[in-house]
Amino acid sequence: MKAMIIIGNSGNRRTNGLQAARARLGLPPAFVLDYIDVLQGKSSLRSLAERLRQITDEPPLLRIDAPGEHFEVERELIALGASDADRPGLGDLNDRWLKTEGKAPFQPVSSRAARSMMEIKGKLYHPSQWFRGYCRLLSQLDQEAGQLWTEPRWMNAPEDIAAMFDKRLTHRLLSSAALPVPRRLAAPEALPDYDALREAMDSERVRRLFIKLATGSGACGVIAYQVNPVTGAESAVTTIGVENYAAKPPLFYNVKKLVNYTEQRSIRQIVNWVLGHGAHVEQWIPKAAYQNRTFDIRQLVVSGKSCHSIARASKTPITNLHLDSQRLSLGEVGLSEELQASVRQCAEQTLAVFPRSAVAGIDVLLSSGSYRPFVLDVNPFGDLLYDCYYEGSNPYEWEMKSCLI
DSSP: OOOEEEEEOTTSHHHHHHHHHHHHTTOOOOEEEEHHHHHTTSOOHHHHHHHHHTTOSSOOEEEEOOOOSOHHHHHHHHHHTSTTOOOTTSOSOOOTTOOSTTOOOSSOOOHHHHHTOOOOTTBOOOHHHHHHHHHHHHHHHHHHHHHHOSSOEESBOHHHHHHHHOHHHHHHHHHHTTOOOOOBSSOGGGOOSHHHHHHHHHHHTOOEEEEEETTOOTTTTEEEEEEOTTTOOEEEEEEEEEEOOSSSOOEEEEEEEEEEEOOHHHHHHHHHHHHHTOEEEEEOOOBOEETTEEEEEEEEEETTEEEEEEEEEESSSOOOGGGTOEEEOTTTTTOOHHHHHHHHHHHHHHHTTSTTBOEEEEEEEEBTTTOOEEEEEEETTTTOOTTOOBTTBOHHHHHHHHHTO
16 A cells, blocks of 8 residues: 555645655655645545545555644634634534543634634744634544445554644643553643642642643643742743734733743733633653753654654753754663663653554653653654654654554
8 A cells, every 4th residue: 555645735845845755765746635635624534535546446645744833724723713613525524533522612712703814923822723723624534434435444543643733631641541641630621720820839839840731742832830949930932922002902922042030920821821721730750861862762653663753952941852852862872772761661651652543652651760761742743754754764754654654
């Protein structure tokens, strides 16, 4: 089986990288179904499948790629997540994979208002409504594939993608499987705002934790928060910026660098926004260190086997590479083969919790001192690793070899 359909944004670095890998391996180009065309009713999985059947009767490998870095797609997904949403060709809107106990999106907007939004670089729009729209789209793609093929061959099943994208649900699934994850402070519904967060911290005698936007990626919406137990002084390290206005709502945006807030009023405002859109709050575990930096590990797993890996070392609590973290091999940070094997095993066990998925980037922390592994995140689109090779193949080449050849 060599035919493939990618549901993604054509021409971006992910789609181009995968097409280039297929070309190097002598595979035909994958068919690309653009998110924007599906969302605007211009194309569908069914229409693309009909084109493919003119070439081969083989069921294709189906890959859903990241929907980011495309403002029009973001806007359409927010519109699809509205209470009055209606999309031609998408059928009945289904919230079966939205595991938020029926809670409506924070500060919702109508589909019409969503479609009229203008792009402001870096602005954080409506993440909770965006996620509802994305879950609805994933559900519809899953239903459509089930009508087209007896057993659709997903690289990552849409239901698994929805689960991995929601840090709250991922934490519950991994905890139930007895995998090592940082302890959460409280159930999300018990932390509606800053005051409830502080009360829970006092009750649990916790002074340092991470507040994570439940459906964020790339450190967007992550806050490393701590309170001095003696002075009560607060610190919140994050990429979130905010601009306040007299006559209109505040604007929250991604500054793409880390900022340390120490004034309670600013911290309260940012924390309330993140908690309002849905957040996962967990214990802050000190990370293992390399020289004067702490690090964690992005371990790629493909078809049940750990492959490409990088260590991300930083002088800050947040290690994402686009925030000037240092990119190193696991050997360069001094990990023995035994420790590297423990990371690989932990990552493989993590992906096994999602049995209908073949690819994920697993973020693993090794604790300071004991080097005990903890799973921090499961990224269904975590294979965009530049200049990273395993047995001579980059991630996309390795995926094609593992899943197709």
